[in-house]
Amino acid sequence: MIDVHSHVLPFIDDGAKDMATSIEMLKIAEGEGIKYIFATPHYIENEGYNEKLKNNEILEQVNIELKKENIDIEIILGNEVYISPNIIELIEKEEVSLLGDSNYLLIELPMAQIPIYLEDIIYELKLKGIIPIIAHPERYREVKNDPNILKKYIELGAFAQLNLGSLMGDYGDDIERTAKILLEHNMIHFLGTDAHSRTRRPPRAKDAIKVLEAIISKEKINDLIEINPMRIINNEEFEAGDVTQYKEKKGILNFLKEKFKK
Numbered sequence: 001m002i003d004v005h006s007h008v009l010p011f012i013d014d015g016a017k018d019m020a021t022s023i024e025m026l027k028i029a030e031g032e033g034i035k036y037i038f039a040t041p042h043y044i045e046n047e048g049y050n051e052k053l054k055n056n057e058i059l060e061q062v063n064i065e066l067k068k069e070n071i072d073i074e075i076i077l078g079n080e081v082y083i084s085p086n087i088i089e090l091i092e093k094e095e096v097s098l099l100g101d102s103n104y105l106l107i108e109l110p111m112a113q114i115p116i117y118l119e120d121i122i123y124e125l126k127l128k129g130i131i132p133i134i135a136h137p138e139r140y141r142e143v144k145n146d147p148n149i150l151k152k153y154i155e156l157g158a159f160a161q162l163n164l165g166s167l168m169g170d171y172g173d174d175i176e177r178t179a180k181i182l183l184e185h186n187m188i189h190f191l192g193t194d195a196h197s198r199t200r201r202p203p204r205a206k207d208a209i210k211v212l213e214a215i216i217s218k219e220k221i222n223d224l225i226e227i228n229p230m231r232i233i234n235n236e237e238f239e240a241g242d243v244t245q246y247k248e249k250k251g252i253l254n255f256l257k258e259k260f261k262k
């Protein structure tokens with residue numbers, strides 16, 4: 001399993017608070033069958049997260065501890081970049097890290113409202129040869145309300161990463177339901193733990209993968225946990241495949257829900 005989204009590096013953001021926590025998280029991850037982890041500390045423009053050099057140094061320290069503890073995991077540096085109209089500039093100035101040595105970039109969107117400039121940003125990134133991956137779309141309000149919104153971004157050339165915890169109900173029923181819809185409609189390309197600590201959102205994978213087995217085929221699961229993320233590691237491009245349009249089931253319950261919404 002390759003985890004493409006985690007806050008496993010210590011001292012940086014709201015992830016691992018110290019080295020001991022970081023190592024504990026990595027031990028859990030190893031037990032969960034995770035072989036590679038993309039460490040993706042938050043980058044939020046103008047909020048003092050401009051720490052690419054420091055992040056590299058911290059990664060080196062973590063690697064020393066990994067060796068001491070005999071933990072067989074490779075950590076690859078990236079960022080979870082909060083969307084900004086200046087994102088191209090931030091990449092060009094090397095203020096933010098792409099995922100490892102690849103052209104893939106993990107992007108976070110505001111929970112409440114997706115900016116209207118997102119379509120332009122995807123287009124511009126693609127022109128520059130950069131491939132955006134939208135972090136945890138199932139958590140965004142607009143995607144919950146209309147999962148087909150994500151289809152539009154994928155057709156423009158973005159990929160999407162689902163949080164494994166969303167399948168375990170970690171963020172509530174609505175997000176769990178949305179996660180399943182996105183998977184069933186071929187709108188997800190990568191998986192991540194989005195792990196923040198040993199207890200709050202630990203890097204768990206096995207139970208969520210069992211849930212996945214009831215939603216999509218074994219072959220598709222393998223694409224999400226191995227094949228696609230290995231393409232990031234090897235910096236290879238690939239096609240997202242056809243997305244299916246989500247059609248809301250109009251049962252009596254939904255009819256009543258709609259009626260009482262008004």
Ligand SMILES: [Fe+2]
Pocket residue numbers: 005006007080194
């Ligand atoms: Fe995150």
